[in-house]
Amino acid sequence: MEKPLDELVRLQGVGMVYQSSRDGERVEALAGIDFSVRRGEFLTVVGPSGCGKSTLLSLIAGFAAPTSGSVLFEGRPVDGPDPARGVMFQEYALFPWRTVAGNVEFGPFARGVDAATRRARAQTLIDLVGLKGFERRYPHELSGGMRQRCALARMLANEPTLWLMDEPLAAVDLQTRIILQDELLRLWGDARAGAQRPTVMFVTHGIDEAVLLADRILVLGRRPGRIKEVLEVDLPRPRAALRGSAEVARLTAHLWELIRDEAAQAIAEETQ
Amino acid sequence: MSRAGARFGAVALPLSGVAAVVVVWEVASRLAANATLVPPPLTVWRAFAAMQGSDLPADIGASLLHLAIGYGLGVGAGLALALVAASSRALEAIVDPFVEFLRPISPIAWIPLAILLFGVGRAVPVFLIFYASMFPIFVATLDGIRRVDARLIHAARSLGASRRLVVTRVVLPAALPSVIAGARLSLGVAWMSLVAGEIVGGDAGIGWRILWYQEFFQMDRVMAAILIVGVLGLGADLLLRALQHLARRWNPAAAESAA
Ligand SMILES: Nc1ncnc2c1ncn2[C@@H]1O[C@H](COP(=O)(O)OP(=O)(O)OP(=O)(O)O)[C@@H](O)[C@H]1O
Ligand SMILES: [Mg+2]
Numbered sequence: 001m002e003k004p005l006d007e008l009v010r011l012q013g014v015g016m017v018y019q020s021s022r023d024g025e026r027v028e029a030l031a032g033i034d035f036s037v038r039r040g041e042f043l044t045v046v047g048p049s050g051c052g053k054s055t056l057l058s059l060i061a062g063f064a065a066p067t068s069g070s071v072l073f074e075g076r077p078v079d080g081p082d083p084a085r086g087v088m089f090q091e092y093a094l095f096p097w098r099t100v101a102g103n104v105e106f107g108p109f110a111r112g113v114d115a116a117t118r119r120a121r122a123q124t125l126i127d128l129v130g131l132k133g134f135e136r137r138y139p140h141e142l143s144g145g146m147r148q149r150c151a152l153a154r155m156l157a158n159e160p161t162l163w164l165m166d167e168p169l170a171a172v173d174l175q176t177r178i179i180l181q182d183e184l185l186r187l188w189g190d191a192r193a194g195a196q197r198p199t200v201m202f203v204t205h206g207i208d209e210a211v212l213l214a215d216r217i218l219v220l221g222r223r224p225g226r227i228k229e230v231l232e233v234d235l236p237r238p239r240a241a242l243r244g245s246a247e248v249a250r251l252t253a254h255l256w257e258l259i260r261d262e263a264a265q266a267i268a269e270e271t272q
Numbered sequence: 273m274s275r276a277g278a279r280f281g282a283v284a285l286p287l288s289g290v291a292a293v294v295v296v297w298e299v300a301s302r303l304a305a306n307a308t309l310v311p312p313p314l315t316v317w318r319a320f321a322a323m324q325g326s327d328l329p330a331d332i333g334a335s336l337l338h339l340a341i342g343y344g345l346g347v348g349a350g351l352a353l354a355l356v357a358a359s360s361r362a363l364e365a366i367v368d369p370f371v372e373f374l375r376p377i378s379p380i381a382w383i384p385l386a387i388l389l390f391g392v393g394r395a396v397p398v399f400l401i402f403y404a405s406m407f408p409i410f411v412a413t414l415d416g417i418r419r420v421d422a423r424l425i426h427a428a429r430s431l432g433a434s435r436r437l438v439v440t441r442v443v444l445p446a447a448l449p450s451v452i453a454g455a456r457l458s459l460g461v462a463w464m465s466l467v468a469g470e471i472v473g474g475d476a477g478i479g480w481r482i483l484w485y486q487e488f489f490q491m492d493r494v495m496a497a498i499l500i501v502g503v504l505g506l507g508a509d510l511l512l513r514a515l516q517h518l519a520r521r522w523n524p525a526a527a528e529s530a531a
Pocket of ligand 1: 047048051
């Protein structure tokens with residue numbers, strides 16, 4: 001058997017130009033991205049607003065094709081979405097006409113898993129993310145944090161190799177966020193040293209979050225979006241114990257140094 | 273207002289409106305020189321009661337049959353066309369001009385042609401209803417499909433859904449409230465076309481009966497028949513409204529704004 005590739009995702013000279021259909025205006029969202037995502041790593045992606053983080057994720061998810069360069073997943077070019085690449089969106093994107101159980105079951109259902117198996121799997125995941133007792137609720141009956149747990153369970157139901165997460169915790173309050181960070185780490189396998197973990201690409205605006213969760217941090221700059229820096233986070237796991245520690249604070253300060261100027265610029269341009 | 277108060281108002285306000293209309297009507301018919309031309313409410317009520325034993329059930333049955341066939345075909349065709357137009361920009365570019373051209377033409381304009389083609393009979397009201405009900409549901413469905421949240425489609429695709437599954441399990445449920453709203457609009461114009469079609473080119477039904485009574489100068493029965501048309505139309509709309517409510521149970525905000 002072939003040895004599994006060390007790199008799960010490879011981006012080669014990736015550029016993305018959006019062309020507005022209304023006025024034909026061109027927006028260069030990404031340019032010259034050369035990067036590899038390592039199998040099993042927890043990669044966080046940070047950068048000022050509008051630098052192309054969501055664009056990067058949607059190219060890997062297969063929702064759009066890059067206008068230049070290539071995106072490879074497990075050595076093959078990405079051509080469209082695939083259940084091996086699970087996605088979690090900032091705004092939940094739950095199916096509002098399906099219950100929690102119905103949402104979580106959707107992936108296995110779409111892939112033709114039989115009813116009994118997918119029910120059982122959905123129930124396991126619902127219990128795992130702490131939504132037991134809410135199976136029959138509709139998304140609009142849930143709090144923001146519960147919706148995000150549901151979206152997480154929905155993504156996990158397909159057992160994807162890669163978790164693409166676009167600011168999944170941005171819309172929940174701080175306390176919920178801390179709890180969900182810990183649960184996310186637990187589900188990923190933070191405490192299982194040496195285990196084969198899923199690969200995560202996690203976009204966030206929270207620089208402390210980016211440090212706390214990550215094995216590596218991909219720092220993007222803007223105009224057009226390009227790689228500014230890649231930081232290794234050599235902190236021991238499990239990470240929950242390091243919350244508020246001096247090492248995390250030091251790295252967070254360093255990360256802030258890197259992005260402060262462009263973040264300020266982005267705000268200035270947005271408020272013009 | 274309290275909940276009970278609101279519910280009381282929901283019933284009492286329309287009822288008091290109806291009562292006011294009945295009073296004005298009564299006064300008007302008394303002031304009018306000719307009580308045969310403007311029959312008072314009580315006379316109309318008696319006419320209605322007398323019609324029970326006559327052809328009224330058969331007339332209503334005939335009209336409902338016209339409606340069921342014409343509306344069923346029209347809504348089906350409108351839905352199918354909307355799905356076709358939504359499936360590709362090219363197909364939309366072909367279908368849309370036809371719809372935009374035909375839509376503003378009143379169904380009544382087609383009556384002479386329909387009579388020539390089908391002869392006086394059931395086919396004329398059925399055709400008119402079919403024609404009229406096709407457009408509102410087409411427009412509403414296409415609009416509903418266009419406004420489906422792209423993220424939901426992305427989510428479904430990345431969860432492994434085929435294109436067919438995306439249509440049946442994401443696009444259609446997401447567009448369902450628009451589809452039902454369109455079906456309600458279609459029903460309204462269908463009901464109007466039914467009466468027009470039956471009067472001008474039909475040989476049965478409650479609309480056709482209005483003309484019949486008029487020829488015998490039974491204005492009380494004409495009025496009674498008109499009221500029956502109104503009540504039946506209202507009943508059909510209430511049915512669709514209940515359906516709309518059901519379809520939006522997962523979204524109470526949308527249900528409220530639709531009520
Ligand atoms: N579909 C689109 N059409 C046109 N321009 C787009 C489209 N999507 C994104 N853009 C533009 O591309 C640039 C990058 O957008 P993107 O959403 O990837 O940034 P982001 O880093 O995720 O921003 P944020 O932090 O605010 O979420 C922005 O200038 C945005 O306006
Ligand atoms: Mg984004």
